[in-house]
Amino acid sequence: MIKRSTKLLLFVLTSTYPTILNMLNFWNTLLSSQGFIPHGHCYLWKPDLVWLHIVSDGAIALAYYSIPITLLYFVSKRDDVPFNWVFGLFGAFIVACGTGHLMEIWTLWHPTYWLAGGLKAITAIISVYTALELVSLIPLALSLPSPAQLEAANRELEDALSQLQQTQSQLIQTEKMSSLGQLVAGIAHEINNPVNFIHGNLTYIHQYADDLLSLLRLYHATYPSPSAEIQKSIGAIELDFIEEDLPKTIDSMKIGADRIRQIVLSLRNFSRVDESDMKPVNIHDGIEGTLLILQNRLKAKSNCPSIKVVKDYGAVPQIECYAGQLNQVFMNILSNAIDALEQTNLESLSSQSQPYSGQITIQTNMVEQQQVQIQITDNGSGIPLATQTKIFDPFFTTKPTGKGTGLGLAISYQIVVQKHGGTLNCISTEQGTTFQITIPIRQSHPVLVRQAVC
Numbered sequence: 001m002i003k004r005s006t007k008l009l010l011f012v013l014t015s016t017y018p019t020i021l022n023m024l025n026f027w028n029t030l031l032s033s034q035g036f037i038p039h040g041h042c043y044l045w046k047p048d049l050v051w052l053h054i055v056s057d058g059a060i061a062l063a064y065y066s067i068p069i070t071l072l073y074f075v076s077k078r079d080d081v082p083f084n085w086v087f088g089l090f091g092a093f094i095v096a097c098g099t100g101h102l103m104e105i106w107t108l109w110h111p112t113y114w115l116a117g118g119l120k121a122i123t124a125i126i127s128v129y130t131a132l133e134l135v136s137l138i139p140l141a142l143s144l145p146s147p148a149q150l151e152a153a154n155r156e157l158e159d160a161l162s163q164l165q166q167t168q169s170q171l172i173q174t175e176k177m178s179s180l181g182q183l184v185a186g187i188a189h190e191i192n193n194p195v196n197f198i199h200g201n202l203t204y205i206h207q208y209a210d211d212l213l214s215l216l217r218l219y220h221a222t223y224p225s226p227s228a229e230i231q232k233s234i235g236a237i238e239l240d241f242i243e244e245d246l247p248k249t250i251d252s253m254k255i256g257a258d259r260i261r262q263i264v265l266s267l268r269n270f271s272r273v274d275e276s277d278m279k280p281v282n283i284h285d286g287i288e289g290t291l292l293i294l295q296n297r298l299k300a301k302s303n304c305p306s307i308k309v310v311k312d313y314g315a316v317p318q319i320e321c322y323a324g325q326l327n328q329v330f331m332n333i334l335s336n337a338i339d340a341l342e343q344t345n346l347e348s349l350s351s352q353s354q355p356y357s358g359q360i361t362i363q364t365n366m367v368e369q370q371q372v373q374i375q376i377t378d379n380g381s382g383i384p385l386a387t388q389t390k391i392f393d394p395f396f397t398t399k400p401t402g403k404g405t406g407l408g409l410a411i412s413y414q415i416v417v418q419k420h421g422g423t424l425n426c427i428s429t430e431q432g433t434t435f436q437i438t439i440p441i442r443q444s445h446p447v448l449v450r451q452a453v454c
Contacts, residue, residue, distance in 0.1 A: 036111035064098025
């Protein structure tokens with residue numbers, strides 16, 4: 001085993017010896033200064049001349065070394081710079097040139113001119129390669145867009161991004177309202193079945209209770225002198241009170257069940273999830289359903305009194321519309337009215353003025369050209385004139401960050417104007433704000449209206 005290893009080692013040394021010997025000869029020649037005199041003899045070793053070359057070459061080398069560092073730092077911070085590998089070539093070329101100037105200082109005392117020549121050869125190779133690459137890059141560089149073209153493209157991209165953000169936000173807002181409608185419809189459906197069961201059986205319970213009470217009275221008339229045990233039980237359960245209160249209790253339960261059925265109906269009218277097509281609807285049902293959803297916000301709170309809702313419904317016919325989307329308009333406008341009244345109440349409290357009583361008035365009536373007008377008025381502090389011109393602009397809002405998206409009225413405007421061919425106007429003074437919604441009773445071009453999707 002040892003003999004084999006020795007033979008293998010001798011073979012490796014024998015085969016690589018010439019190569020190693022050539023490399024040693026190359027490095028000896030490269031680093032040799034034999035037969036040459038230092039460069040300083042050319043300057044006659046005059047101190048002023050020697051130091052002039054030392055300082056000049058040193059300063060040039062220092063500058064050459066700093067330039068690649070600056071270029072590499074710039075490229076590392078700007079990934080968007082095209083052809084950034086060219087900066088690497090420039091850096092290598094400049095470093096080689098700087099090293100050449102250091103070699104000029106070195107050869108003043110050490111005549112290693114083969115090493116200096118080798119460094120110049122490396123510099124020449126890098127320089128030629130960089131020059132050739134630059135020639136091939138010229139057409140690509142000339143094809144790059146000019147600053148003016150980039151600015152125009154940026155403007156187009158900004159406009160497209162703004163439109164995309166607006167569309168996305170509108171889709172999100174519409175999806176929220178759709179999700180709310182589906183949630184309301186689901187709740188209404190789940191409540192409707194047990195309530196109908198209770199409401200349907202209350203009639204029989206009322207009849208059974210009347211029959212049982214009639215039987216008790218008959219027993220009492222037939223047996224006017226019951227036993228002591230029965231008399232004791234009658235006194236314990238207060239039979240006279242039960243006979244008087246049981247019919248009233250059943251009537252109260254019936255009133256409560258009727259109220260729940262009305263609420264369920266209002267919720268279903270608000271959601272309209274099964275009415276995505278345009279069809280004739282009663283707008284009063286949509287308004288009532290929206291008020292039902294907002295009922296909790298209308299109630300009195302610790303820092304805000306209740307908001308009174310006054311309804312002045314006129315004799316208006318059914319109108320052709322997208323009921324769910326029109327309910328979304330009612331929701332947005334009524335929510336803004338409640339926000340305005342709450343803000344006015346806070347201002348009233350801060351100024352220690354008289355107690356403020358918020359009120360929302362809803363009016364419906366017929367107007368000219370077979371149109372129905374819905375007016376929603378609040379008695380808040382109003383909208384400033386400078387703001388009134390922007391309230392229908394997308395993303396414009398006067399509410400604090402996180403309180404509003406600035407899309408409610410913009411989407412409402414598109415639903416009323418673009419999808420229903422109506423008008424939506426705002427009239428505001430210091431005494432309050434009125435939103436006027438005008439909708440045609442019949443849509444003259446339903447197909448075209450359907451295409452104007454917001």
